[in-house]
Amino acid sequence: MRIKQIGLIVLMLSVFNGTLFSQDAQIINVSNRSTVSLNGYWRYIVDPYQTGFYDYRQIQRDTQTRPSTAESLFLGYKAQFPGDRVEYDFDKADNLLVPRDWNSQKENLFYYEGAIWYYKAFNYVPTSDNMRQFLYFGAVNYEAHVYLNGEKLGMHQGGFTPFNFEITGKLKPNDNFVILMVDNTRKPEAVPTINTDWWNYGGITRDVKIVEVAETFIQDYFVQLAPDNSELIQISVRLNGDEIAGQTVSIDIPEAKIKVNVVTDENGLATTQVRARKLNLWHPENPYLYDVNIVHNDNVLHDRIGFRTIKTRGSDILVNGKSVFLRGICIHEENGVRGGRAYSEEDARMLLGWAKELGCNFVRLAHYPHNENMVRIADEMGIMVWSEVPVYWTIHWENENTFNNARNQLVQMITRDKNRASVIIWSMANETPVSESRTAFLKRMIETTRSMDQVRLISAALERHTKPGTDNIQVIEDPLQEFVDVISFNQYIGWYAGLPERCATAVFEINYDKPVIISEFGGGALQGHHGSKDQMWTEEFQEHLYDETLKMLEKIPQLRGITPWILADFRSPRRTLSDIQDGWNRKGVISQTGNRKKAFYVLREYYLTKKEQFK
Numbered sequence: 230m231r232i233k234q235i236g237l238i239v240l241m242l243s244v245f246n247g248t249l250f251s252q253d254a255q256i257i258n259v260s261n262r263s264t265v266s267l268n269g270y271w272r273y274i275v276d277p278y279q280t281g282f283y284d285y286r287q288i289q290r291d292t293q294t295r296p297s298t299a300e301s302l303f304l305g306y307k308a309q310f311p312g313d314r315v316e317y318d319f320d321k322a323d324n325l326l327v328p329r330d331w332n333s334q335k336e337n338l339f340y341y342e343g344a345i346w347y348y349k350a351f352n353y354v355p356t357s358d359n360m361r362q363f364l365y366f367g368a369v370n371y372e373a374h375v376y377l378n379g380e381k382l383g384m385h386q387g388g389f390t391p392f393n394f395e396i397t398g399k400l401k402p403n404d405n406f407v408i409l410m411v412d413n414t415r416k417p418e419a420v421p422t423i424n425t426d427w428w429n430y431g432g433i434t435r436d437v438k439i440v441e442v443a444e445t446f447i448q449d450y451f452v453q454l455a456p457d458n459s460e461l462i463q464i465s466v467r468l469n470g471d472e473i474a475g476q477t478v479s480i481d482i483p484e485a486k487i488k489v490n491v492v493t494d495e496n497g498l499a500t501t502q503v504r505a506r507k508l509n510l511w512h513p514e515n516p517y518l519y520d521v522n523i524v525h526n527d528n529v530l531h532d533r534i535g536f537r538t539i540k541t542r543g544s545d546i547l548v549n550g551k552s553v554f555l556r557g558i559c560i561h562e563e564n565g566v567r568g569g570r571a572y573s574e575e576d577a578r579m580l581l582g583w584a585k586e587l588g589c590n591f592v593r594l595a596h597y598p599h600n601e602n603m604v605r606i607a608d609e610m611g612i613m614v615w616s617e618v619p620v621y622w623t624i625h626w627e628n629e630n631t632f633n634n635a636r637n638q639l640v641q642m643i644t645r646d647k648n649r650a651s652v653i654i655w656s657m658a659n660e661t662p663v664s665e666s667r668t669a670f671l672k673r674m675i676e677t678t679r680s681m682d683q684v685r686l687i688s689a690a691l692e693r694h695t696k697p698g699t700d701n702i703q704v705i706e707d708p709l710q711e712f713v714d715v716i717s718f719n720q721y722i723g724w725y726a727g728l729p730e731r732c733a734t735a736v737f738e739i740n741y742d743k744p745v746i747i748s749e750f751g752g753g754a755l756q757g758h759h760g761s762k763d764q765m766w767t768e769e770f771q772e773h774l775y776d777e778t779l780k781m782l783e784k785i786p787q788l789r790g791i792t793p794w795i796l797a798d799f800r801s802p803r804r805t806l807s808d809i810q811d812g813w814n815r816k817g818v819i820s821q822t823g824n825r826k827k828a829f830y831v832l833r834e835y836y837l838t839k840k841e842q843f844k
């Protein structure tokens with residue numbers, strides 16, 4: 230077997246990494262599979278003391294052989310006789326919409342952090358016989374314990390990545406019920422940890438579906454151009470089921486006149502490489518997506534995939550071999566107009582549409598994996614994406630469970646989005662304090678990422694500071710720069726560090742021949758609040774800060790991108806200044822309702838020049 234083939238198999242084996250927690254193997258591209266939606270109204274019971282989960286001795290009820298029917302909410306038990314004591318009743322409970330966070334649906338849940346039980350009853354008619362069924366969640370924030378018809382399926386931690394459980398043979402034609410205990414309590418050892426600068430929206434925040442697949446089905450695949458060869462498509466497929474060995478799977482890309490068969494090995498894995506000449510390469514100016522069909526036993530799994538190469542050369546970032554400037558903006562997954570977590574296609578089109586109006590070809594999805602609609606619509610709209618795991622500020626670097634949790638979220642993010650042309654950068658972390666254990670932690674995250682994906686670039690949002698003994702020499706003293714492909718850092722000169730005038734004398738000392746992205750800068754302004762450019766919180770102050778900052782950054786020779794903080798004002802419990810913040814971080818260049826601030830136009834102007842410069 231040729232060396233290249235062996236290399237490819239090693240690469241592909243690692244792409245399909247097993248997950249660490251108790252959900253089943255991750256099924257990708259659920260939106261193109263046969264599914265039954267469980268979205269809609271779910272009953273809910275608020276349980277701040279987790280009485281339905283722990284007994285009065287704090288014993289976890291679902292580990293008990295005979296959990297109390299009176300209090301174990303996961304049983305969905307109904308009184309059987311007059312004297313049958315049951316202290317909950319989902320049928321009498323109020324409703325919450327799914328997908329949605331609970332905070333923006335009920336006033337009395339606006340600040341609620343804790344456990345809520347969700348209940349959904351449903352009948353189920355399989356679309357055809359001999360199918361397997363999986364219960365799929367797009368995301369649940371933060372910890373979910375999932376039960377079907379009173380039986381525990383498993384649990385999941387991490388509020389921003391998908392998970393699924395096999396439920397084949399567990400469904401009845403009628404009167405099925407799914408129950409979840411969802412707990413968004415913040416914990417120091419969690420990921421993210423106890424403090425963040427965003428709203429801790431709780432709930433079943435993305436789609437819930439029953440996914441129907443064949444007994445042996447295409448669980449996962451990777452179809453992308455080789456890292457630096459725009460004429461070579463690397464393909465790997467993984468089957469899941471009883472008959473996975475020696476199976477023929479065909480990959481069909483009609484418009485590219487590519488049709489190739491592969492045969493799976495004993496693990497149900499098949500890999501190959503295909504020459505592809507004259508591909509219509511995906512690029513922000515030409516977001517071309519090919520129809521790709523992956524076929525096994527007449528079961529066709531369709532996807533739309535763009536082909537592009539992304540790499541660095543010195544301080545250049547090359548898309549299809551051509552140097553680009555990343556005209557970006559940071560985005561939180563929030564729809565400020567409706568309120569609450571964003572989740573839908575419409576939400577994604579609104580947020581990415583605003584970014585397009587700004588002149589962006591790049592977005593940093595902060596600080597956690599956003600819903601799949603965001604990256605699929607970014608594919609369509611030609612917007613490159615930075616995707617990040619919520620390793621944010623000071624998490625427990627020496628806690629192995631914390632590491633496994635972070636790694637699990639990383640693996641799920643990459644597994645879900647590795648076929649998206651728009652995703653060009655995986656980010657390991659944001660503003661994490663330099664220490665040996667922290668750097669070791671992040672290096673392991675980088676190794677996991679490299680083992681899964683050699684196609685994309687790796688970065689993390691680092692921090693700068695003034696070089697000791699100097700007035701305004703800015704340095705990034707962080708060993709992680711050695712291990713990332715792109716050096717990115719957040720800088721708030723003119724906001725958290727002095728006033729905008731300080732930008733004029735700042736000098737950045739960056740001793741790496743790598744591309745530099747400013748992953749955050751900015752300042753707050755209340756939209757419609759006007760005054761002099763020296764007056765804090767006015768649009769004029771923010772406008773002035775942007776003016777000064779952009780001039781300052783232009784002095785960095787390796788500068789190849791910026792993602793100012795942030796597209797739109799967003800909710801944060803840390804922002805309490807009355808009449809200005811009122812629970813909103815006001816650093817948006819647009820208000821939460823979509824009204825542009827003066828800084829919006831400064832940035833748009835700058836992006837017009839950058840587009841010209843890098844055309």
Ligand code: GCU
Pocket residue numbers: 426596659660719749794814816
């Ligand atoms: C930080 C952080 C953001 C935060 C921002 C701010 O850099 O990464 O999450 O919202 O600064 O202070 O507004």
